[in-house]
Amino acid sequence: MRSIRGFLIGPPLPTQRLGDERLDKLRAMAALSPDALSSIAYANQEIYLGLAVAGAAGLVLSWKIGLVIVILLVIVAISYSQTIEAYPSGGGSYTVARENLGQYPGLIAAASLLIDYVLTAAVSLTAGVAAIASAFPDLWPYRTALALVLLVIITLTNLRGIRETGTVIAIPVYLFIGCYVLMLLVGLVRAAIEGPGSLEAVAPPATHSLTLFLVMHTFASGCTALTGVEAISNGVRLFKKPEARNARQTLAAMALLMVFMFLGSVSLTQFFGIVPQTNETILSALARHILGTNAAYYVVQASTLLILAVAANTSFAGFPGVASILARDGYLPRQLSFLGDRLVFTNGMLLLAGLTAVLIVLFGGDSHALIPLFAVGVFLAFSLSQSGMVIHWLHERGPGWRLKAAVNGTGAVATAITLVVVAVAKFLDGAWIVVVLIPLLVLMFRAIDRHYIEIRRELALNDAFPPVSTTPPPPPRVVVPISGVHRGTVLALHYARSISDRVTAVYVEINPGDADRIRAAWETWGMGVPLVIVPSPYRSIVWPFLDFLDRYDREANDGHLASVILPEFIPAKWWELLLHNQTASLIRFALFYRRRRFGKVRAIIDIPLHLRK
């Protein structure tokens, strides 16, 4: 077990190495940006599909819609840059909304973030696999399985730890950025030489008129380009010192790249008048036009596939971080805040992997069905986070607070408007699922929080608790249920007599007459311990035994519950457990979960009996 684990995810790392596991800016960009960068690929496609139904008259709007989205992107990026400055320990939407707007806005932001991380992982993996499967149609029937295999690989990579992940991921990220930027530069040169193409000549015939709703719907679809922008501000603590400055510079570089790549590709597509063939993405058509169908084209396509596959990785940096902060605050199970032995939040990663797997299986590996769920959570979190920043600056009133509040205010208003557009335009396509899910998650967070508060209250030691005495309490009464007279019974009796002088053995008689045999053997091996025979007309062992216990405690009437000693066979091979009837486990389960006695303790003593073979 330990050695397989060691091979897959590496040896344990000591806590003092925590400071080492930080990322320089290049690696941090590779770890945190693939979601944001790769989303450009499908945002492009969504804009084309959204406008193409209105024919050439629609497609000429591409550039303008792209420009609006880019302006939104710049606003959001600047806003998050201010967040990093104000929250250098890794703010993120949850922290900002909670500290400035209160508990519920914070929890809503947190729910949005968690949902979006899972969606990012699921959409990126299935989109990547669908692209691979389009190139190699034989793989098509196995695309759910392939997405799950990719998920396992990415999960293992992340369980190894952050720095090693950054190194592995860097190659496809910079390959993608390099290919894309080069291609667009070549495209600009060609555009200057060739001049514009004509959309009217090639555009598909219009099937819808160009309504405002159609434009809004296209804008909402295109806004998926913004998913992942917040990843850097959530991951500030992954950066090398000075964390805040490094994070801001990385965010600025990423935003610039996004603006150039997104606006460049949308504009060139429209300028050249490009329309894709059947079963081709608009991005592929653009690359084919600029580069021709040659090796360079295939490299661009391959890098697109790769970045989609690693975009899922952003979630593995983001989800466990947000979950650990929530867990630390008591809104998620505490285990999510434990650092694993590779200094990463192992439990959070496993939870993310599990949820992503469920989503992939439920949606049959189809990314298209998942995309409409996407933007609601993203813009809800954006909007809450930036509203929170406005309040933050109003409270703080540091140098330049008016300008800063105005910047974040603009961000809050812009993203709030976008949120409404997205939720309305995409409601029936799937956004409703997220609209339902977010309040449910918030309710869950609150229920978990209440549970932890209640437990702290119940466990607290105070003066009302019985005073500590220095004389030890009297030994407990001890009951030993026996299944026969054998070595296990004798060992249990030995133990019982070592801790108490009030020991009773109990035999539940299922087949009438069996007790005689037991009584005879008891003469020899019983060590003078009294033996009680309990008949069981319905052939159950557990219930008659529990009834006996109740009776015995009632008759003793000493304010305590008797301890129960359970001899248990532990076979040498795991499958042999199936050959034993687990009565001890059933009794323990029943005592733990069926018979609750508040304030009274019934100790259950397991005597494990290891079998040699």
Next chain:
Amino acid sequence: MRSIRGFLIGPPLPTQRLGDERLDKLRAMAALSPDALSSIAYANQEIYLGLAVAGAAGLVLSWKIGLVIVILLVIVAISYSQTIEAYPSGGGSYTVARENLGQYPGLIAAASLLIDYVLTAAVSLTAGVAAIASAFPDLWPYRTALALVLLVIITLTNLRGIRETGTVIAIPVYLFIGCYVLMLLVGLVRAAIEGPGSLEAVAPPATHSLTLFLVMHTFASGCTALTGVEAISNGVRLFKKPEARNARQTLAAMALLMVFMFLGSVSLTQFFGIVPQTNETILSALARHILGTNAAYYVVQASTLLILAVAANTSFAGFPGVASILARDGYLPRQLSFLGDRLVFTNGMLLLAGLTAVLIVLFGGDSHALIPLFAVGVFLAFSLSQSGMVIHWLHERGPGWRLKAAVNGTGAVATAITLVVVAVAKFLDGAWIVVVLIPLLVLMFRAIDRHYIEIRRELALNDAFPPVSTTPPPPPRVVVPISGVHRGTVLALHYARSISDRVTAVYVEINPGDADRIRAAWETWGMGVPLVIVPSPYRSIVWPFLDFLDRYDREANDGHLASVILPEFIPAKWWELLLHNQTASLIRFALFYRRRRFGKVRAIIDIPLHLRK
């Protein structure tokens, strides 16, 4: 929990009612015969499909092949009638083969029987659902799910107990028998009036020549008519007294019905020169010819569907019985021999239901793929059982032993020849799976047997065991791992001090510096118990604690292992368990399964702490 259970399968029944839960002959026939009777339906179809490829020249052989199968059926029925006489306590192939031929032939027969019971359940359910789904094509995509739903219904019915099952099942069985016999009688009258039809005029054109292999293959397929004949001899103990006589009479009645229904339908089909339409069974074509397409025809078809659905029920009477006998002999887990509180072998039924569900899912609800696996196990069990009976009579030499041995000898030879024909003709169609599976099962039986023998050896009390002393042993050393200082810790300490004066508390320090806080609280609440701080640089709790235990035991050097007290929170709602990190469970698991110390006992004491909310 108990009330849902009570609603679904009824209240517990006391052991003394065991004698009551017996079946009269009519109910026993209903409970034990549907497999045998319903197999006629698909055997007919298999004979038609086998011969039709050779055209009219092939189809004229139907009657002769049917006759050979009926002769085989009569031989097998008479042989089993002799088995019931010799083994009135419910022989079955396993008991007969084991007692007379030895362990391995017995186990081979048992493996064959168990496989066939599972196949019967899976084939009958999927065939029944396929028939329903053919009538209502909308159901087709859900046929796996429908088969599973039927399986659940039948399982629940059987868990209620035998007699109630017999009543529920009787209606479709006698409906089927009544419809079928009436239809054949009408057919005979019409045959006498109308005279023969002409096969040549309607038979499909021959695509294969009429080879010996084709005839053999058809015969092998038709032999599926014999599946289920042995059910009555396995279920003798279900009959009212006198069990043996009642069982023999029921077997004779069932065999006569099978002969009449099978030979009658095959002969009439050939006599009238009937050929089915596309997507129609030969049985449906016969019914349509005799009755016309009217209400009577639909009733016959519906009764065919019903009997297929309840044929699975035979397995629920047979499988748990055989499994319980094997379990009693130590070849299967003992739990399979326990009578449940409704006086049926609950565990055996659940195992059968589970295996059947797996088979249905694996074969995608397609009965056609399952049928070729069928006959090998059946005829292997027949042949072994009857060989065993020959030896039985040779040993016993009671009145008429020569004749009896000759009868069973004929049965043994006839079924052995059939076995070879079936295995060869159907090998590639799927019989190979069973040929591989049977030896694997036999190996499993042996491994389980060895395990139980070894355990009895290890648990046996004998003079070599340390003598029983009357003075109690000294109290154990006790170790209490603590996660903090709270009520749970104090209760665990109280208990520890009540059973021993040598108590040590251990705190595993994950975050450097936490121990100071614990030490301060220990001053107030520690009751003078020494506290040991164990550092954990790799943030694991379990391994440092286990290392401490080893060190502590080594230093004490008293030949014993310290007891471990584990305080465990038991939350009020099950899902709240997910909010606690289960360190106690992990430690117990590690002590049980990772650190085996033969001959030494480390007691593990659970202190359950029930939380109010």
